[in-house]
Amino acid sequence: MVSSIVKMENDDVMTPPWLTPMLRADYFVTCSIHARWSKSECNFFCLDCSGNAFCSYCLVHHRDHRVVQIRRSSYHNVVRVCEIERHIDVSCIQNYVINGAKILFLNERPQSRVGTSLDKICQICFRNLIDLCGFCSLACKLDGVKNGGDPYLTFSLRGTLGDSWKIRNTGVCSGLINGISVGVDNQRSETAAVLSPGTPSIESHRDYPKKKRRKGIPHRAPF
Known part of the structure; x- marks a missing residue:
């Protein structure tokens, strides 16, 4: 029963x-x-x-x-x-x-x-x-x-x-984007930079605009 x-x-x-x-x-x-x-x-x-x-x-x-x-x-x-x-x-x-x-x-x-x-x-x-x-x-x-x-x-x-x-x-998919490990799931996306000890920092890979050299005062060639 x-x-x-x-x-x-x-x-x-x-x-x-x-x-x-x-x-x-x-x-x-x-x-x-x-x-x-x-x-x-x-x-x-x-x-x-x-x-x-x-x-x-x-x-x-x-x-x-x-x-x-x-x-x-x-x-x-x-x-x-x-x-x-x-x-x-x-x-x-x-x-x-x-x-x-x-x-x-x-x-x-x-x-x-x-x-x-x-x-x-x-x-x-x-x-x-x-x-x-x-x-x-x-x-x-x-x-x-x-x-x-x-x-x-x-x-x-x-x-x-x-x-x-x-x-x-909803499993986390891992991949590499420009050498950076990225974790992505269905609920949210977040970038987690996991760098090895020998990997240069992200700042060193940024392309900063090159400074233009200022043009000096022109000099006339001697006679």
Whole structure:
């Protein structure tokens, strides 16, 4: 009995209870309550209520709740990364840029032809990916978490995979620019001059403008 309770608690940590209802909700249908109103498409989902999708006029009933907006891209439901990453770890999911904002797809979009690079395909539906991510959508990562193949794969923001994923993608790249070691990462850029004992200082390499010699008084040649 104790082991079953522990398993349920671990499942709640790995997969939030609202994730599956959000993926299966009916989006972009006319709201049954505000059907006579304009722009009453159901494109919002409440993470606290975990019910069905609702329109913008229903937002008043979810004033203090966690609500995300579902959008449409290529006839598929998407969500902005900046909105969903506040609640779950969305690492290992392929991101796309639509209208200047990063988005990810809610459900899988399988394709018949698999690319030549097996490293850049979804582990669940085998869709071609742009980056070395692992999954093409939230639903595919959910299947990956449920399969239990990777113990570090989780949706929890407290998980270790999210930290290691950020470390791998924010790793400091070192290079040499004019003999100076430079450290650059995704968050900030800073130049750190690390010179060996025998290396001349940076000041000695600067090209200062040469001083012009003042022209003296001309002297006439003797007869």
